[in-house]
Amino acid sequence: MAEVLTDSGQRKYHLINLNVNGDTRTLAVKANALLVNVLRDQLDLTGTKKGCELGDCGSCTVLIDGKPVNSCLVLAVEAEGHEITTIEGVSHNDKLDGLQESFLENAAVQCGYCTPGMILAGKALLTHNPHPSEKEVREAISGNLCRCTGYVNIVKAILAVAEKTAPEEGEQA
Amino acid sequence: MTEIQSPGDTYSVIGKSVKRIDGKAKVTGQAKYTGDLKFPGMLVGKILTSPYAHARIVHIDTSAAEKLPGVKAVITHKDVPSQKYGISPARWDENIFCIDKALFVGDKIAAVAAVDEETVYKALKMIRVEYEVLPAILDPLKAMDEDAPLIQADYPHNINTEIHQNFGDVEKAFAESFYVRTDRFVGQRAYQTPIEPHSAISLWDGDKLTVYSSTQSPHYFQYYIARQFGLPLGNVRVLKTYIGGGFGGKLEPTGLEFAGAALAKITGKPVKMFYDRHEMFAHNRGRHRQYMNLTTGVDKEGKILGVHADFLMDGGAYTSLGVASAYYAGALLTILYDFPNYRFDMYRVYTNLPACGAQRGHGHPQPRFAFESHLDNIAHHLGLDPIDLRLRNARKPGTITPNEFKVGSCALQAAIEKARDISHWDEKRKTLSQGRGIGIGLGAFVSGAGYPIYRTDLPHAAAVIKVNEDGSSATLYTGAVDIGQGSDTILCQMAAEAMGYSFEKMNIISADTEAAPHDFGAYASRQTLMSGAAVKQAGEEVKNQLLELAASSFGVPAAELDAQAEIIYVKEKPERRRTFADVAREFFVKKGPLVGKGSYIPPKLGGKFKGAAVGTSPAYSFAAQVTEVEVDEETGEVNLVEAWDVHDCGQVINPALLHAQVHGAFFMGMGESVWEEVLFDKKGKILNANLADYRIPTALDMPQFHSELVDSYEPNAPWGVKEVGEGATTPTMGSIANAIYHATGVRINSLPMSYEKVWRALKEKRERDSRANV
Numbered sequence: 001m002a003e004v005l006t007d008s009g010q011r012k013y014h015l016i017n018l019n020v021n022g023d024t025r026t027l028a029v030k031a032n033a034l035l036v037n038v039l040r041d042q043l044d045l046t047g048t049k050k051g052c053e054l055g056d057c058g059s060c061t062v063l064i065d066g067k068p069v070n071s072c073l074v075l076a077v078e079a080e081g082h083e084i085t086t087i088e089g090v091s092h093n094d095k096l097d098g099l100q101e102s103f104l105e106n107a108a109v110q111c112g113y114c115t116p117g118m119i120l121a122g123k124a125l126l127t128h129n130p131h132p133s134e135k136e137v138r139e140a141i142s143g144n145l146c147r148c149t150g151y152v153n154i155v156k157a158i159l160a161v162a163e164k165t166a167p168e169e170g171e172q173a
Numbered sequence: 174m175t176e177i178q179s180p181g182d183t184y185s186v187i188g189k190s191v192k193r194i195d196g197k198a199k200v201t202g203q204a205k206y207t208g209d210l211k212f213p214g215m216l217v218g219k220i221l222t223s224p225y226a227h228a229r230i231v232h233i234d235t236s237a238a239e240k241l242p243g244v245k246a247v248i249t250h251k252d253v254p255s256q257k258y259g260i261s262p263a264r265w266d267e268n269i270f271c272i273d274k275a276l277f278v279g280d281k282i283a284a285v286a287a288v289d290e291e292t293v294y295k296a297l298k299m300i301r302v303e304y305e306v307l308p309a310i311l312d313p314l315k316a317m318d319e320d321a322p323l324i325q326a327d328y329p330h331n332i333n334t335e336i337h338q339n340f341g342d343v344e345k346a347f348a349e350s351f352y353v354r355t356d357r358f359v360g361q362r363a364y365q366t367p368i369e370p371h372s373a374i375s376l377w378d379g380d381k382l383t384v385y386s387s388t389q390s391p392h393y394f395q396y397y398i399a400r401q402f403g404l405p406l407g408n409v410r411v412l413k414t415y416i417g418g419g420f421g422g423k424l425e426p427t428g429l430e431f432a433g434a435a436l437a438k439i440t441g442k443p444v445k446m447f448y449d450r451h452e453m454f455a456h457n458r459g460r461h462r463q464y465m466n467l468t469t470g471v472d473k474e475g476k477i478l479g480v481h482a483d484f485l486m487d488g489g490a491y492t493s494l495g496v497a498s499a500y501y502a503g504a505l506l507t508i509l510y511d512f513p514n515y516r517f518d519m520y521r522v523y524t525n526l527p528a529c530g531a532q533r534g535h536g537h538p539q540p541r542f543a544f545e546s547h548l549d550n551i552a553h554h555l556g557l558d559p560i561d562l563r564l565r566n567a568r569k570p571g572t573i574t575p576n577e578f579k580v581g582s583c584a585l586q587a588a589i590e591k592a593r594d595i596s597h598w599d600e601k602r603k604t605l606s607q608g609r610g611i612g613i614g615l616g617a618f619v620s621g622a623g624y625p626i627y628r629t630d631l632p633h634a635a636a637v638i639k640v641n642e643d644g645s646s647a648t649l650y651t652g653a654v655d656i657g658q659g660s661d662t663i664l665c666q667m668a669a670e671a672m673g674y675s676f677e678k679m680n681i682i683s684a685d686t687e688a689a690p691h692d693f694g695a696y697a698s699r700q701t702l703m704s705g706a707a708v709k710q711a712g713e714e715v716k717n718q719l720l721e722l723a724a725s726s727f728g729v730p731a732a733e734l735d736a737q738a739e740i741i742y743v744k745e746k747p748e749r750r751r752t753f754a755d756v757a758r759e760f761f762v763k764k765g766p767l768v769g770k771g772s773y774i775p776p777k778l779g780g781k782f783k784g785a786a787v788g789t790s791p792a793y794s795f796a797a798q799v800t801e802v803e804v805d806e807e808t809g810e811v812n813l814v815e816a817w818d819v820h821d822c823g824q825v826i827n828p829a830l831l832h833a834q835v836h837g838a839f840f841m842g843m844g845e846s847v848w849e850e851v852l853f854d855k856k857g858k859i860l861n862a863n864l865a866d867y868r869i870p871t872a873l874d875m876p877q878f879h880s881e882l883v884d885s886y887e888p889n890a891p892w893g894v895k896e897v898g899e900g901a902t903t904p905t906m907g908s909i910a911n912a913i914y915h916a917t918g919v920r921i922n923s924l925p926m927s928y929e930k931v932w933r934a935l936k937e938k939r940e941r942d943s944r945a946n947v
Contacts, residue, residue: 046209047202049417051368052450056864059368087202100200104192107829110837111657112199113369113417119200138872145864147368147418148657150840151872153833 002077016080020045021089029076036060036071039086047087047116051145058144061117062086068117068124070143087116090123099123099161106157110148117144122158131162185738186670187892190829194662194681195415195655204415207387208372212443215374216245218286218436219293219446220428221300222455223275226525226857227309227322230271230282230302238285238299243292245440247300249283253435254401260393260425260530262627264333264492266325269401269431275304276324276490277525278858279455281428286436286444309525311857313487314464316522324490324523333488334499334521336784340575341514346479350470352554356547357466359923360539362487362851363844364459365532366869369417371456372447375433382437383410384430388684389419389656390694393626395686397426398434412685419656420841421531422458424696425494454851454862458530461498461521462487465543475555475562479514482506482540488521489528495521497626497787498529501536504788506544507574508617509585509795510566515575525857531696533841534618534902542846542924545614545907549914558602559613559911560593567615568795577780578788582895584821585795587883589615592797592819595881601801602915609803609814610916614907616796618900620823620890621699623778623789632772633699634707635690638668638715640767644757646678647715652692653704654684658898659830660700664708666826667891671712672769673719673736674753690770698896701826702792702887703773709891710771718767719756726751776889791889794900795821798839800876802912809932811847811913813876818904820880823887823895834898835880842905844870850925 002014005028013028020043029038036053039045039062048071051059055070062071063085090097099122102108109115118141125132125140132140137158138151146154198204235247250270259265270281285296308322315321316331324331347353374385382404388394391411399409411430416423429446437444448456466483482503488495503517534541552562568574570583592613593599601611625633637650649668655661665679682688692704716736723741724731727749735744742750760767778789797819803812818835825831848868852860861867886893906924914920919934 040209044211045202046205049206049369050208051370052864054450054863054865056450057368087200091201096197096200103200104196107190107193107833109193109196109199110659110833111367111369111418112195112204112415113206113367113657115199116202138875142871142873145368145869145871147366147420147841147869148837149833150836150843150878151875152836152878155872 002080014077016077018076018079018084019082020084021086031077033076034072035074035076035079038076039071045086045088049113049116051113058117058121059114061120061144063120063124066124066127068121085120087119090119098164099126099158102157102161106153106160108149108153108157114144114146118146118154126158126161130165134159184670186666186676187826190827191662191666191676193659194665206369206415206417207374207385207413208370208447210374210385210414212374212376215443215445216286216288216440217290217293218284218433218444219297220281220432221283221297223271223278223280223282225275225304225306226278226311227307227324228275228304229307230273230275231305232303233283234301235283237301238296241292241296241299243288244285244296245442246286246436247283247296248432248435248439253431256401258397258401258426259492260494260626261492261496264496267491269428277527279527280490284432284436286440309857311524311526311853313462313485313522313524316524317520324525328523331523332520333492333523334496334519336499336503336517336519338503338517338576338782338784341479343479343481343514343516346514347470350478351473352551353468353470354551354554355466355468356550357922358543358546360463361924362459362462362529363532363849364454364457364851364867365420365422366867367418367420367422370448370450370453371423371427371429372445373427373429373433374443374445375430375437376443377437381408382434384434386411386413386430387416387423388413389424389654389696391654391684391686392652392691392693394426394430396627398430401431402434410687413654416656419695420533421535421696424531425458427456450864451862454859454867455527457489457527458493459851460532460845461495461529461536463502463539465540467543467547469547469551471551475552475557475565477510477512477566480506480512481516484519484540486519486521487524487526487529489524489526491528493528493530495529498531498536500784500787502540504576505537505617506540507576508578508580508793509568509615511568511572512566513575526853533838534899535697537618538842538845538903538906539924541616541903542906542910545904546910546920546922549911550920560589560598563613563615564589576788577785579778580793581889582792582823582885582887583795584883584885588795588797588819588821591881591883592799592817595879596799596817598799608806608916610912610914611799611801612908612911612915613797613799614904614911616798616900616903618794618896618903619697619788619790620702620792620794620896621775621790622697623775623791624786625693631691632774634692634704635772636704636707636711636770637690638672638711638769640715640757642758642761644754646680647672647674648680648682649708650689651683651704651708652686652689652694653700654695656695658695658834659827660695660704663701663826663830664704667705667708668712671709672715673738673741675739698899701894701896702890705894706773706891707771711769714769714771715767719753719760722760723751723756792823792887792895794895794897796900796904798904798908800908800912802909802916804913804916804931806917806935809928809935811926811928811931813843813874813909815877817879817881818901819883820897820901821883821885822897823885823890824893825882826894831897832880835901836878838898838901839878839905840870840875842902843909845925846906846909847925847927
């Protein structure tokens with residue numbers, strides 16, 4: 001259980017260690033602080049977007065232990081002890097991840113507001129299912145709303161990454 | 174650097190699917206949208222809105238809220254200028270905050286700035302407003318009744334806009350027709366639903382105001398903010414960073430800029446204002462609900478002789494951009510089909526609901542749904558294939574509509590034929606099983622409005638290009654606004670092409686009223702043509718200066734030189750060449766900064782009748798869409814199986830971005846066809862102001878989609894371009910309606926064509942059929 005601090009106004013803060021994109025950050029947060037707000041406001045990781053704050057749009061998708069989660073539905077205190085990946089943690093040393101490249105190559109980005117969430121939802125899918133069917137791709141991103149693309153090129157971009165890697169033995173292509 | 178193969182023969186930059194200039198920032202999460210920005214000491218502001226659809230404001234007590242620790246300012250109408258504003262000067266009817274009356278649930282009453290969000294929300298709850306609730310009008314069909322309460326004092330019978338246009342002799346045409354048919358259609362209130370919520374950050378430095386805003390038109394915001402606060406335009410800087418979609422919903426002031434500017438002035442601190450998802454729906458400015466009676470007369474062969482469009486639209490509580498929507502609703506009905514007699518009547522009425530404005534296709538998609546459905550009914554009656562009927566009436570290039578729009582390029586016929594062929598229409602019309610159907614709808618749209626929203630003689634677009642001292646890069650400065658459609662990318666392609674440069678070395682500073690020259694912004698599908706024309710001129714000015722300078726070193730007149738792909742060369746002897754960078758550097762050394770500028774004013778367009786300006790454009794796009802659907806006749810569920818769009822959009826600057834526009838345009842039209850509708854309770858409160866209950870389609874709903882083009886070149890446009898982003902929304906609802914009709918034999922006359930409506934219509938049909946068989 002995280003240590004609880006009390007300020008002069010008798011407000012309580014929980015001292016938590018968040019593992020974000022491989023780094024551990026120590027933060028004092030209120031019990032009701034949402035992960036999305038802590039990421040954006042305290043850690044300046046504004047690549048995680050807010051679109052509805054009700055878990056409907058998927059703009060605030062982050063990975064928690066590899067699973068896509070709406071960070072507006074998660075308390076920051078709940079995220080302690082888990083590995084959090086935001087869009088800022090997808091590329092390494094200025095080298096884009098294959099899925100990010102694929103989004104650019106397939107013109108899957110328009111306004112870009114849903115893009116971080118889409119890429120993370122796509123990453124999560126491809127990690128546990130490297131060769132998904134089109135239906136599986138559509139299902140995997142069905143919790144992420146996009147108003148610009150009709151999803152056409154987003155689906156294409158995710159499938160293109162799957163096609164670039166050879167199916168493993170015994171796996172259905 | 175691209176090696177030129179045969180100089181001058183081909184384009185080296187345009188026509189290619191270069192990757193977006195902002196792509197990397199967007200896929201890495203580095204792109205900062207307005208709501209992502211922070212400034213030292215920044216406060217958070219929110220607006221308190223009315224819980225009643227129509228109410229007199231008796232008293233506002235802000236004293237408790239003001240005393241809450243952390244609150245820095247609370248303002249009402251007393252603290253801001255009281256003059257009315259609106260986007261159309263003919264009908265300025267909004268105040269920053271309500272003065273006497275609130276006109277809809279969500280009307281703006283007061284605002285708070287405080288140290289953080291939590292404090293702001295607490296303070297909003299502590300503002301005491303005493304209301305006297307008044308009878309409200311929620312049904313637009315009752316707005317003009319004699320005993321209806323008056324919503325806006327200056328508008329008798331709640332009529333906001335009244336239009337009566339008459340071209341030719343419709344009555345005579347009907348009298349001479351073989352078949353005259355009247356159908357009634359009803360649209361719905363839809364909402365643009367950009368994924369990024371609106372926000373605005375206001376900062377003052379002395380008398381100078383800067384506003385970062387999620388806006389489609391920094392210029393209009395600058396104009397209206399300056400006017401409200403009595404500032405010269407030069408004292409107001411409006412800019413956007415990245416913007417997460419607009420679709421028309423971020424074209425006009427949202428109130429966040431006005432309230433934020435006032436709060437920032439009082440507190441001396443930067444103030445960030447924003448709407449949450451619910452407030453976005455309440456502010457709205459989405460698609461008008463229209464009630465559409467269409468009467469058309471045709472001869473035996475199905476040639477249209479005359480059309481009467483008799484419409485009413487639910488405007489909501491304010492004008493917003495609705496006066497233009499009202500004119501567009503009827504004006505654009507004449508573009509697609511060539512008929513000589515046309516009458517258009519329209520009432521846009523006030524109701525105590527959120528104001529409606531411009532949404533993708535501005536006023537036109539619902540009338541187009543109505544007309545395409547209506548035409549299918551006529552084809553059915555005459556025993557004609559719907560495509561044959563359309564081909565018989567399709568507009569030809571170089572013609573003039575009855576309401577005096579000049580149509581230059583038009584490859585509509587080719588688009589219809591191609592859509593027919595690639596969708597295997599002929600075969601499918603005959604062989605699809607019961608419950609499965611295929612339908613067609615056509616669409617057309619302006620490539621930029623011929624006239625600005627307010628009266629001004631400013632050019633519609635302007636651009637400056639500055640080449641770096643050593644020629645290693647160039648920056649385009651333009652007021653054009655990239656809201657996701659990709660204008661920053663294609664304008665850089667156009668600049669590079671005109672200069673003889675390369676896209677990879679272009680930078681852009683856009684949508685900043687201080688750093689970039691004036692442009693009206695992203696609406697009416699105007700930027701590729703209009704901003705593009707200014708950019709082309711600026712690029713050519715850069716190129717011509719370089720050719721002049723290089724001419725002496727080559728010892729030939731400048732007219733004998735050209736530049737392409739970073740090479741300046743002698744046209745007759747392309748092996749005699751210098752690099753662009755080399756000449757550009759010499760230019761800077763000898764003459765100073767290398768700058769090119771351009772501006773664009775459309776030609777004088779349109780007739781002289783009232784409202785003649787709306788619908789004028791230098792060029793019109795055309796589209797044919799075919800949709801195949803599967804309807805579950807037990808449940809009414811509509812499944813979109815496959816869709817084909819064939820577009821006449823002139824020459825293409827970036828094919829990948831162009832097709833992406835078509836995808837999104839179809840997607841929006843498809844949502845409005847079957848799922849999307851803003852619903853209200855009996856007191857005017859929105860029932861589904863969230864993304865779970867307002868159903869924009871998901872990735873699982875989108876059909877297999879094909880976007881194709883036909884050859885086209887528009888002589889009135891730079892490199893022959895036309896629009897694409899809105900035109901492709903206009904045919905969708907009609908094509909889906911007609912596919913449902915083909916699948917089931919039931920005609921759904923109201924939007925959205927929900928599962929329930931389809932189920933009910935099928936049930937009624939079965940009952941009719943069984944009665945007939947008794």
